[in-house]
Amino acid sequence: MKNHNHAFSSSSETTQKSPSSSTSIKNNHNQSFSSDSVSSVNSSKLFRKPSGFDGFKIFVTLPVIIYALLLIFAPLVYVFFLSFLKGDNYGSYDYEITIKNYIEAFDPTFLKIFFTSVLIGLITTFICLLISYPFSIFLRDKPEKTRSLIIKLVMVPFLTNSLIRTYGWITLLRKNGVINYSLVSLGIINEPFNLMYNNLGIIIGMVYTLLPFMILPVYSAVSKVDQNLLDAAEDLGAGKLKKFFRVYLPLTLPGAFNGSLMVFIPAIGYFFIADILGGGKSMIIGNLIKNQFLTARNWPLGAALSILLLVMTFGLVKLYQKIGGDLDELGG
């Protein structure tokens, strides 16, 4: 018995608090089942081994693994195969292998949409970068309390569905909306601005929705920059701009790239923003894919376009790894 207790205390200091301490008490009472109790102790010892391949890890990650296999991997395989089938114009497909869908995907009309989306994505990313850097550098020197409060505020919008927030922007941006109404009634402008139902509206919506995804990685990178390096730069006579380009930027490049990925990729796919704030006048890749499934009844082409988008995304992630980014950081 002593031995058993010893095994427990050596493996953990919190034996008394942990639920399995009840096992050891139980063992104390049932001395006759000593052989059983030994094995149970051994297994619980295995169970709480901090490193290696333990049952706990598997148990905790199992739901995620099942989730990923069932809801991410399986549909992906389906979409992949679908992209090689022949559409039958009746919303179904024939079991005939073809690469026609991929050839069709490179049609000049579609390439134009591809180009517009990438342009909108790049502008959105650039504006997000422009906002995030000054914001992060400003926040860096603030006291801990202020910093955590402001970072929490950055995340507050996530509490509401992005679709609803996008509708909220209509009230602000439309012809008789809050912004135009105040500007006109203050006599600053005579004619209301066309703030939405054009590409400007799309970019405003995208920047608003995706900004937190840029701020968080950029801020985390900026706050890790060594103060000594900044002091040294200042001592050597570097101005604010020089300090930014020679110290901050090179050191935070992976963070900035991480944020750019998380902004750029959704920006070419968020069709609801293009529909609501762009007035449905500009199509982005997201709209194009959606249309193949929901209006043109051409699922295989939609699947092929999705796969191409995926390949592009994958290429960007590879590029990110190449410039020294950490894949783990992409997750958050």
Add this chain to the structure above:
Amino acid sequence: MKNQKIKYSVLLVSIVVFTMLCLIIKNNAPKEKAKTAYLNVLNWTSYIPDDVIADFEKEYNIKVNYGTYSSNEELLAKVSSAANGTYDLIFPSDYMIDLMIYRDMLEPLDSSRLSNFNNINDVFLHQEYDKDNKYSLPFLLATTVLLYDDEKVDHLSSYRDLLKPELKNNVILLDDQRIIIGALLNAEGFNANDTNDNHLEKAYEFYTELKPNIKAFDSDSPKSFFITGEVDVGLIWNAEAILAQDENPNLKISYPAEGFTLSMDNYAIVKNAKNVDAAYDFINFLLRDDICKRIIDEYPYISTNKNIKTVPDNELNEILSRGTYIENVGGDIKKYDKLWARIK
């Protein structure tokens, strides 16, 4: 040690969540077994008022599971990807009936069980997409109309009128490729279902002339563009136009001289439906005069009920003779899709 605390709290939380899930599943299970009749309906958004459905549930003691869709293709995707018997009653439009018959997705209707069949106005029956009404019965007719603010712009009676330079950035169009391309084809004097490449190219040219005047494409709630004063002119659904008029009496409706598209939405029962009896009950209920009246009051489309006059007879005849139903164009849908991509 701290690690271990986290481990145990994760374990605890996952056990709690798992237990809760089990409880939820267990709670739901007996309900399914209870002896109530069910009906699974899939219908367009904003088509049947909620209280009408509630009254049906009360009167027939049938529980209605009501789902919605916003395009025929969405309906097709939902029905064809769901397990057999998931849906009972659906409301596809004209060309989708054609397509669904082709794909053998509909159950033939038994006219002997349609006790209120005689309430349907004959002029809506025997359409091209289902000649003998073997699979479908007309429910509501939607048309596209021009709506304009009489105080702010001159009288509009044709698509050509939309090209006026003073309407710059002042026109809203439905976000629907078949209807808008159909209108563009009509504007150039062609049939709304034309698939001739040259004609489609002409339609595109008309669009490039119209483009500077277009403020937005929207199918969800085009009326709100008029109500908030965003636009003064639009090509929108008849019901949306009438609802907008309720808010702003200066709005006037006109039927484009060059022609316009019609959409007939129909009752249809899905093949292998589980609750066919309830589906017939619901169709007969919706065909009743008082119920038709309530639906039309809330969503002012054109009723197919001959006892409910939504528009005067002569106007109805004119609408039917000048309007064109959207037809299934088969593989040529790709041409429309490509043109739509160019337009956007």
